[in-house]
Amino acid sequence: MTIPVPVPPPRPMARGTLARRLVLRTTALVAIATIALSFFTALASFQILQAQLDGRLQSALNASPRGPDSGTKPGDPEGSGLIRLVQRAPGSGLFDSTQAPDALTADAAATLVVLDPADTPVTMGVEGLGLYRVLVKVDQRGRINVAALPFSAVITPLTRQLLIAGGLTLGAIALSFVGARQVVERSLRPLNRLAAAATEVASLPLSSGDAHLPVRVTAADADPSNEVGRVGAAFNRMLDHVEAALAARHRSETRVRQFVADASHELRNPLAAIRGYTELTLRDADTLPPDASHALERIDAESDRMSALVEDLLLLARLDSGPALDLQPTDVTELVLNAVDGARAAGPQHSWVLDLPDEIVMARADQHRLYQVVANLLANARVHTPPGTRVVTRLRREGDQAVISVSDNGPGVPPEIRDNVFERFARADASRVRQAGGSSTGLGLAIVAAVVAAHGGTVTLDSAPGHTTFTVRVPSP
Known part of the structure; x- marks a missing residue:
């Protein structure tokens, strides 16, 4: 189905537009032609008038004198x-x-x-x-x-002719400007409609989801018998291909998300069984050989880590499907205070600093999910920076947003991964190396980005050697 495309108010004479260039160039050509025509006409008239005057002189000289x-x-x-x-x-x-x-x-x-x-x-x-x-x-x-x-017999009629020619020239130039503007505006209307369609397509959210493209160039503007029509027809074909590609991508993403959700759900039961049998066996660790006891402890630790990974994958699958958040007025000050307390207990080797405003900062958020965002950012700073790193958590209100920032003076995020640091399984393998004893599934920042986006907020990164800051903005109630 073809949806009529609203055409924005035309501004044909705006600086830099094709219409402006065409109108001005057409008017300039008409001006040059009329001025040249007037010049050569005046020159011919001058020569004719002077020849007539010379003929009268010759006649006067040949005539008999009247007397003194x-x-x-x-x-x-x-x-x-x-x-x-x-x-x-x-x-x-x-x-x-x-x-x-x-x-x-x-x-x-x-x-x-x-x-x-x-x-x-x-x-x-x-x-x-x-x-x-x-x-x-x-x-x-x-x-x-x-x-x-x-010589006035030449100058007077020539001056009169030049004045008339000048007025006619100015009139022709003005008329050509008005006429050229009308013609160019009418001729460029199909191109303007094509531009409006392209602008509307550019404003559609095509990054994810079932991206449907309802916009098409009308049949009148896709007539292959003219240049603009051929562009319009090619534009429609391109939109058909893009829509088909987006539909195929959406189907593939849906299958992948469903597979991840199903696989994660199915993995929970065997992982729970592994952890249960491991804990049961470790109760009699004194009767086991040292190597067996150590192996069971590693199995228990890795099963815990895999359980955390499965839970993160399940959470991301739910967020991808459109999370149903419990958005309520939330005390962000208390939430940040509790998250920093938890990070201080988990990483006593780091220096944890709180910078809170005097007044309470509220936000319209899901308390548990927003707490998870702050906790993940603090865990990221703890896991990827060396002991002794100073981590500062700031909270402030800016307009209608609550702003949470987590900064550290660690080695910084490598430039090659800064653009995709919020993607899944993105890790800093060079500068921000995971410290011994740290645990990371590679999904923490991906969860942060997904949860913040579900709140209608934004998360950004500013990083350089010796300075890294994650800033979260969520709407206030």
Whole structure:
């Protein structure tokens, strides 16, 4: 069954997102294209307008002069602002202003006539009149003829065109940004739904138990005719394989747990019989040879150890099946005090230190199981550290949690087993070597982790040479 996947609120323009990059890059391409188009259009317009102005200059220069100082009149075919100068006689250096604006001074006119005759007009500034396009030629009589028109005939329409083109360019860029955003958001919706499905799968508890994966990508997002659809179809197939693998793992774990529970339960009776017969025989130890008596004592000790191992295995099997803890408001202060007293009696060679707060610390816990957690941590410190080690047990309340820590100044936990120290049968064979006379099944810390997890708490390890601390946090009532 396919369960609809809730899509989180889209944030397409968040920094670093694919949508943001696509929208910005698309907008940048449109901006570059429109700006380039506007630039080349303006350049072409400039050349056309200047060519038209040059044509008007040529026409004005070829036209017959009106007469001296005729001035500029409205309706002149050459257009307002025309300057027309003709040399009075060849080589005389005197010029008549056949047509010129009133603002043209003698000095300004002198700057025009000193130009070399040429077939191509030039652009220059005229004092008091601004930029002009100037054409100078020598006529058949050897006289110098000057014609000039304001360059504003080019600049004014070109400026107007550039303003219009700039507004259209900005509008095109803004429109492309909005359009690209809409298109990209719509195009990436299937990918966002796929990401939401992957996020939901990542949040599922898959580490243990019957891990069922109800999440699938919908058929519309698993269409193999497009790229995202192929990813969605592959994602669904991957989830099918993962679910099958998790189901197989769960069946295997269930069989192993059941086998351990059954085997442990069946071992209790023969172990009890072995211990009973051993104790009965040891009552007459005085009549037995020394070797036989010693062998029976070892059998009795090892049967005790195996009984403890069987009980631990049974406890872990029950915890794996979902323990039914008796959670009640528990006085953790008294519990820790009793556990340290027991550890002091079992390990008088160690230095046992208590650090308790002034007020009583309570927790919502199973009293017997939480006591077992503290006792196992103290036993771990006693068994895996040399005589004379200082073991400090601290209790405090932090927010809504009761915090118990057991620290020692022993050799520390080897780095290679720190990550799996709470796994079953994990042992420190190098630094924290089990001391002579110590007893360990290799399940103590595994029981600690399982019981604390059943309480809804956490247990952590902080270890370095000369310092090891186990910290347990359980909820307060």
